Amino acid sequence: MSPSPSSNPLALAAVCLAALMFGLEISSVPVILPALESRLQGDFKDLQWIMNAYTIACTVVLMATGALADRFGRKRVFVLSILAFGLASLLCGLAQDVNLLIAGRALQGLAGGAMLITQVAILSQQFRQGRERSRAFAAWGMVFGIGLGFGPIIGGVILALSSWPWIFLVHGPLALLTLGLALGGVEESRQARAGKLDGAGIVLLSLAVFGLAFLLTQGSSLSRPGAMLMVLATLACCAAFVRAERRSPQPMFEREVLRNRRFCGALLGSMGMNFSFWPFMIYLPIYFHSALGYDSLHSGLALLAYTLPTLVFPPVGERLALRFEPGRVIPLGLSCIGLGFVAMYGASQWAAVNDLAILPGALLAGIGLGITNTPVTNTTTGSVPAERAGMASGIDMSARMISLALNIALMGLILVAGVGAYLQRHLSGVPDAGQVHLWAEQIAAGQGALEGLPWLAGGSAQAALAHGFGWVMLYGGLSVCGLALFSVLTFAPWRRARLGSVS
Structure with a gap:
C-alpha cells in the first residue's frame, strides 16, 4: 500500500523533531558539563562518561535496529524509540547522582540510535517521488543541522534562565509531540525478507x-x-x-562493500570528522569557561563560531562535489578542519592570548566540516548498489559513533597528559607523579583553584589548562590531516581522470 500524501507532512514533522532531539543531545550537553561537575560532584572521568555513555550506546543499536525495524515494522520501532528517548530524558533530568545520570545517558543513547536509523528508513519508504524525496531529506538534514549547530547556544540559554536538568527535561514534551505526529502520519512498513540479526x-x-x-x-x-x-x-x-x-x-560489514574505493574514501571522511571536530566540542566549553573565563551563555555564543558553519556550508560542499567530485572535496574539507585546529593551537599558545583569538580557527574548522559532511553522506550510500545502501549507511553511522566515542576518551587522556606535563615543569620541589596526575585531572575538569596545589613557578592552573588544550588541538589537527591524506590516496581521483582521458 502506497503512503497517503495527506499523512506525509505529519510524518516529515515527526522525523524532523526526532532529528532535532537527537542533535540537541549531542551538542547542548557539553555546555553544561562544568555545571554538572560542580553540582553533581563528578570528576573528569565522569564528565567523559556522561558523553561517552550516549555515543557508545548509539553504536550498540545502530546495526541491530535496521534488521529489527525491517522485521517488526519501522513505525513500531520508531514509536517505541521516541517513547524510550522521552523517558530516558526524564530520568537524566531527575538524576541527583552522577552515576544515575550516566545510566540515563546510556538509555538515551540506545533510544537515540534506534530513532536515528528508523528516521532514514521512514523517509526512504514514505517519500518515493524524486522531488518530494529530495525536499524531505533536505528538510530532515536542515533540522538535524539546527540541532547540532544551535545546541550550544540553546544549552547556554537554558542554563542561564533555569538550571541544567531542563537540558534533558525539555525532551519530555518534545517526545510527546513527536509521538503524536508519528502515530498520525507515519505509515507502517516492513521488509518481506528481513535479514537476520548478526x-x-x-x-x-x-x-x-x-x-x-x-x-x-x-x-x-x-x-x-x-x-x-x-x-x-x-x-x-x-x-x-x-x-x-x-x-x-549476513555480517554487519560485508567485505564487498569495504573493497569499494569510493565508499572507503568517504568512510575515512566520516572518521576524520569524528576524530577531531565533534569530540573536541565536548571539551571546548571547559576551555571557554575555565581557560578564557566565559560564563555558560558566552560559552554557547562562542561555540556558534565552531558549529554554525556546519549548518551554512553543506550546500557549498554539495555543489563542490558535483563540480569537482567527492574524491577531491572530502579530503579538502578534512584539510580545512585540520588547518582550523592548527590555527586554534597557535592561538592557545600565545603568552597573552586574546579571548577572541581562537575563534578564526574554530570558524575554519566548522567550514571544513560543513564542506565535508554532505559529500560523505551522499558518497557512502551512493557508491554501493541500492540493495546495500542500508548496510552502507549503518557502517557509516557506526564508524562515526565509534570514532566519536574513542576520541572523546583519547582527547581527555591527551588533555590530562598535557596539563600534567606543564605541572611537572613548573611545580616547585619534586612532585609525586600520582599527585600530579590527580591535580591534572582536576584542572582538566575545570577546577582552577585547588587545595594543596603548591606554587607554580612562572605559571598557573589556568596556563596549565591552556597548555593541555594545546596538545589536544595539535592532535586534532594532525590526525584529521593524516586521514585527509589517506582519503585522497584511497579515492585516487587521478585514476578516474586518467581513465576519462583515455576513453
Missing part, C-alpha cells in the same frame, strides 16, 4: 569499543594486572569480531 557481531563489537574507551578513561586507575587483563579481553573481542564477521552469512 547478534554475535553486535555484542563483540560493542564489547571491543567499550573496552577501548574504558582503558583510555579508567586505565590509569587500574592495577598493572588489571590493565593487562582488560587489554587482553579487548583484543580478544576484536579478534573474535573479525572471525565472526568472516563466518557470518
